[in-house]
Amino acid sequence: MKEKKTHNIFIEGPIPAQKITDDVQKHSGKTGIGAHSIFLGQVRADAKEGGAVNGIEYTAYTEMALAKMDLIRENLFAKYSLTCMHVYHSLGTVAVGEICLFVFVSSAHRKAAIDACEELVEQIKQELPIWGKEIVSGQVSYWKENQ
Amino acid sequence: MKEKKTHNIFIEGPIPAQKITDDVQKHSGKTGIGAHSIFLGQVRADAKEGGAVNGIEYTAYTEMALAKMDLIRENLFAKYSLTCMHVYHSLGTVAVGEICLFVFVSSAHRKAAIDACEELVEQIKQELPIWGKEIVSGQVSYWKENQ
Amino acid sequence: MGINVLFFGSLTDATAVVELNGVAASNTAALQEFLHQQYPALRTARYFIAVNQQMVRENTDLKTGDVVALMPPFSGG
Amino acid sequence: MGINVLFFGSLTDATAVVELNGVAASNTAALQEFLHQQYPALRTARYFIAVNQQMVRENTDLKTGDVVALMPPFSGG
Numbered sequence: 001m002k003e004k005k006t007h008n009i010f011i012e013g014p015i016p017a018q019k020i021t022d023d024v025q026k027h028s029g030k031t032g033i034g035a036h037s038i039f040l041g042q043v044r045a046d047a048k049e050g051g052a053v054n055g056i057e058y059t060a061y062t063e064m065a066l067a068k069m070d071l072i073r074e075n076l077f078a079k080y081s082l083t084c085m086h087v088y089h090s091l092g093t094v095a096v097g098e099i100c101l102f103v104f105v106s107s108a109h110r111k112a113a114i115d116a117c118e119e120l121v122e123q124i125k126q127e128l129p130i131w132g133k134e135i136v137s138g139q140v141s142y143w144k145e146n147q
Numbered sequence: 148m149k150e151k152k153t154h155n156i157f158i159e160g161p162i163p164a165q166k167i168t169d170d171v172q173k174h175s176g177k178t179g180i181g182a183h184s185i186f187l188g189q190v191r192a193d194a195k196e197g198g199a200v201n202g203i204e205y206t207a208y209t210e211m212a213l214a215k216m217d218l219i220r221e222n223l224f225a226k227y228s229l230t231c232m233h234v235y236h237s238l239g240t241v242a243v244g245e246i247c248l249f250v251f252v253s254s255a256h257r258k259a260a261i262d263a264c265e266e267l268v269e270q271i272k273q274e275l276p277i278w279g280k281e282i283v284s285g286q287v288s289y290w291k292e293n294q
Numbered sequence: 295m296g297i298n299v300l301f302f303g304s305l306t307d308a309t310a311v312v313e314l315n316g317v318a319a320s321n322t323a324a325l326q327e328f329l330h331q332q333y334p335a336l337r338t339a340r341y342f343i344a345v346n347q348q349m350v351r352e353n354t355d356l357k358t359g360d361v362v363a364l365m366p367p368f369s370g371g
Numbered sequence: 372m373g374i375n376v377l378f379f380g381s382l383t384d385a386t387a388v389v390e391l392n393g394v395a396a397s398n399t400a401a402l403q404e405f406l407h408q409q410y411p412a413l414r415t416a417r418y419f420i421a422v423n424q425q426m427v428r429e430n431t432d433l434k435t436g437d438v439v440a441l442m443p444p445f446s447g448g
Contacts, residue, residue: 017175021168024187028164028244031192031199038185040171041371044255045178052178058370061302061363064347089370097175101371108191110268110448118261121371125257129344129363130370131303143304144369188448205447208379208440211424236447248448257371268448276421276440277447278380290381291446 006066007073009087014098023086023104033083035110037117041101043094050140055095057141061129062091072123080116082107087120089130100132153213154220156234161245170233170251180230182257184264188248190241197287202242204288208276209238219270227263229254234267236277247279295358297325303366308335323353325362341366372435374402380443385412400430402439418443 027033045052086104094100103121107113125146132144174180192199220232233251241247250268254260272293279291296316301309319325322343330337344363345354373393378386396402399420407414420427421440
């Protein structure tokens with residue numbers, strides 16, 4: 001039986017911007033890589049009844065999300081010629097302007113990295129049991145809906 | 148007559164990895180941004196007759212490249228709903244594992260950022276007069292050809 | 295023992311709890327009927343059901359120890 | 372005065388110079404003929420021509436002060 005390693009994707013609070021550079025630098029020794037495709041989600045100050053959004057509070061069905069993420073990862077590695085794939089998603093509160101999602105895909109060539117990254121972002125949004133609550137104030141909040 | 152500002156895109160040597168985080172952080176105050184799409188080109192140690200590639204030496208017809216880049220930028224801003232677009236390309240020598248291209252596109256929503264970033268990377272590769280020479284050793288080098 | 299029920303996202307506004315333990319229900323339809331009685335606001339809510347982390351679309355038999363999650367449309371990212 | 376000619380990328384292997392100043396040529400076809408005489412390896416090279424940074428595909432008249440660039444296929448990124 002194939003042993004499976006579950007990768008944790010969840011980070012409490014915002015994803016530190018420094019992580020982006022740090023993770024890129026960790027790949028400088030992988031000399032077969034020619035292309036990195038990165039997607040970052042940033043919390044927007046959308047205008048709502050009652051004021052502008054101040055932050056988003058994320059919750060998830062973490063066990064199911066991680067199991068689903070492993071499947072998505074496996075399918076994308078089977079479909080594209082990739083060197084690495086890393087995903088980080090916030091839990092808890094992320095303020096406006098901060099990063100809540102960091103998706104990082106590397107490949108020898110640009111096409112595989114770009115296509116896989118785009119597909120991965122879509123699948124994260126559509127298939128992972130994660131919910132965002134847009135906080136306007138202590139009294140006013142709205143459950144986020146993805147487009 | 149419309150005044151045009153030419154943006155420099157060229158950086159001598161490798162693009163410092165720290166620039167990625169620094170540039171992301173500069174956008175945390177732009178609270179209408181919801182998505183950043185980033186592409187990085189990294190120099191590969193391709194196997195060649197005579198050994199593996201050690202680095203790439205980039206030259207360009209810089210005036211023409213910058214004028215062309217301004218047109219590409221203008222067309223993409225007209226086509227997609229974007230907040231920002233930044234491009235950096237190395238000139239001179241970039242060693243294996245280092246970053247030679249940094250493309251950074253931001254938008255309120257993921258689709259515009261991702262699509263514009265992909266189109267921008269293709270246009271940079273196909274339309275900018277830049278040439279790479281793959282250096283294997285002091286004696287052996289190969290002019291790079293894009294796929 | 296019985297069934298373990300988890301509520302997520304906006305559904306917790308309707309239930310005011312995130313988890314119920316030891317619910318008696320032999321299938322998901324019976325469970326839903328019970329939950330809709332208990333939390334009337336759930337009746338008009340749009341949600342998916344997962345049994346032991348697998349999404350189910352039709353009425354599904356339940357056994358003691360099963361974990362049933364009620365999940366509104368996802369909004370991660 | 373005359374024409375200013377720029378060579379880029381792999382073409383500089385054929386020419387061993389990157390720039391020629393004051394070349395006498397009334398159009399791009401005449402200029403190419405002159406350059407192919409001077410640098411025979413250019414004859415088999417694949418390249419594009421830009422006059423004052425505009426790509427040209429057909430024979431184009433030149434005037435003194437024009438800048439003509441000979442460019443092999445691009446390979447940036």
